[in-house]
Amino acid sequence: MEKEKIQELKSILKSRLNRPLRYYTDTCTRCGICYDSCHAFYGIPKKEYSPVGRAEVVRKLLKKYTRPSGFLFPYWGDAMKLGDAVLDQVFEAAWSCTGCRRCMVNCPFGIDTGQIMGVAKHLLIENGTAPEELIMLADAAVEKGKSIDQFKEGYKQVIHDLEKEVQKKLNLPSPDGLIPMEKQGADILYVGLAGAHSIVNPAIIFNAAKANWTLSFFEAVNFGFFAGDPDKTNFIAQRIIKEAMALNVKEVVIVECGTAFRILRALMGKLPFRVSSIVEVIHRYVEEGKVKLNKNSVSEPVTYHDPCQLGRNGGVFEEPRAVIRKIVSDYREMSPTREQNWCCGGGGGLVALDNEDFRIKTGKAKKDQIVATGAKIVVTACENCVSQLKTIKGGYGLDIEVKYLSELVCENLAIQSSE
Ligand code: SF4
Numbered sequence: 001m002e003k004e005k006i007q008e009l010k011s012i013l014k015s016r017l018n019r020p021l022r023y024y025t026d027t028c029t030r031c032g033i034c035y036d037s038c039h040a041f042y043g044i045p046k047k048e049y050s051p052v053g054r055a056e057v058v059r060k061l062l063k064k065y066t067r068p069s070g071f072l073f074p075y076w077g078d079a080m081k082l083g084d085a086v087l088d089q090v091f092e093a094a095w096s097c098t099g100c101r102r103c104m105v106n107c108p109f110g111i112d113t114g115q116i117m118g119v120a121k122h123l124l125i126e127n128g129t130a131p132e133e134l135i136m137l138a139d140a141a142v143e144k145g146k147s148i149d150q151f152k153e154g155y156k157q158v159i160h161d162l163e164k165e166v167q168k169k170l171n172l173p174s175p176d177g178l179i180p181m182e183k184q185g186a187d188i189l190y191v192g193l194a195g196a197h198s199i200v201n202p203a204i205i206f207n208a209a210k211a212n213w214t215l216s217f218f219e220a221v222n223f224g225f226f227a228g229d230p231d232k233t234n235f236i237a238q239r240i241i242k243e244a245m246a247l248n249v250k251e252v253v254i255v256e257c258g259t260a261f262r263i264l265r266a267l268m269g270k271l272p273f274r275v276s277s278i279v280e281v282i283h284r285y286v287e288e289g290k291v292k293l294n295k296n297s298v299s300e301p302v303t304y305h306d307p308c309q310l311g312r313n314g315g316v317f318e319e320p321r322a323v324i325r326k327i328v329s330d331y332r333e334m335s336p337t338r339e340q341n342w343c344c345g346g347g348g349g350l351v352a353l354d355n356e357d358f359r360i361k362t363g364k365a366k367k368d369q370i371v372a373t374g375a376k377i378v379v380t381a382c383e384n385c386v387s388q389l390k391t392i393k394g395g396y397g398l399d400i401e402v403k404y405l406s407e408l409v410c411e412n413l414a415i416q417s418s419e
């Protein structure tokens with residue numbers, strides 16, 4: 001490996017060594033409690049797929065390049081030198097971890113392996129060996145942010161076609177204005193994804209609730225975060241923040257995407273507007289009577305999968321359950337549940353990579369949980385989770401349907417007659 005490259009990677013290690021990382025890497029006692037917390041280790045019981053096994057790779061590099069002992073006694077202890085083989089280990093560690101943080105809630109010291117893997121991903125970005133798919137998607141999002149005016153007219157046309165679906169569902173006389181865009185002073189800026197379902201279902205719900213809302217030009221998903229690139233993460237998130245501020249909205253509502261929600265709600269500092277998940281907003285509308293549901297209209301057994309970034313890392317547990325319980329008569333909780341719920345294995349950008357066999361194996365914990373409930377419908381509230389649950393369904397031949405919460409709500413909406 002070239003000297004310049006090693007210098008660049010060393011400076012990444014040094015720049016990332018903040019107080020929490022120092023604590024995480026110094027405190028681990030190798031007690032091994034976290035092994036059984038990780039769905040990847042559950043599916044493939046090898047040390048390199050355990051939280052502590054992953055963190056060791058980064059810890060050894062930090063020891064070598066950021067500690068005096070690594071400099072003074074380079075061949076002492078378990079410090080590890082940068083090189084292609086080591087970076088292959090870094091890749092394997094980073095790209096087998098979904099950042100679900102189930103290990104963190106079970107570690108007696110609260111060690112955040114997801115954050116340690118953030119350093120691993122940053123090294124791979126600098127080394128030019130991060131997954132190409134994610135880099136391309138992040139670059140496309142950055143490009144769109146730089147030249148949004150080029151995209152606006154084409155996007156408005158696409159959205160106009162989607163308005164007809166909203167009109168049909170709600171039996172309204174005209175599709176015009178059912179998905180407003182660039183509406184100055186709207187209460188809500190809703191940020192969806194590229195797929196039509198992520199816009200049509202929420203648009204049906206906003207219209208049913210007679211909300212004063214407007215649709216963002218951007219997608220909520222942050223491929224910069226998945227790739228592990230802090231600059232692109234910030235740029236992609238700032239596009240939405242700037243749009244919300246320019247429109248002077250009171251609230252930004254994020255599509256069913258756990259990571260996008262957590263980034264804006266928890267990682268971007270204090271913002272001049274409220275950040276909510278569409279799940280919280282649906283619950284609010286149902287509680288306020290603005291959205292009416294057909295009660296007990298689903299009799300098949302239904303369970304709910306907590307997306308890690310919405311539930312364990314975002315604190316949204318009860319709202320989706322309250323909505324589902326209004327619609328279904330046979331709700332079955334997974335075990336374990338809420339903050340101890342197993343990760344599906346698709347988060348952290350893994351679902352966008354060509355690794356389906358790995359994800360089927362590491363989805364075994366989730367498969368076992370679903371089967372144990374006997375549910376025929378698995379509801380969740382995250383794009384990545386839906387994709388991964390469908391992969392698990394196919395991989396294990398499960399007789400289940402996977403649905404978004406917004407989809408379940410729209411299918412069971414008590415439609416008011418139009419005035
Ligand atoms: S549970 Fe915590 S202290 Fe124990 S091995 Fe895992 S990360 Fe280290």
Ligand code: SF4
Binds near residue numbers: 050096098101102104
């Ligand atoms: S964050 Fe999740 S995937 Fe990563 S090591 Fe911890 S339990 Fe495993």
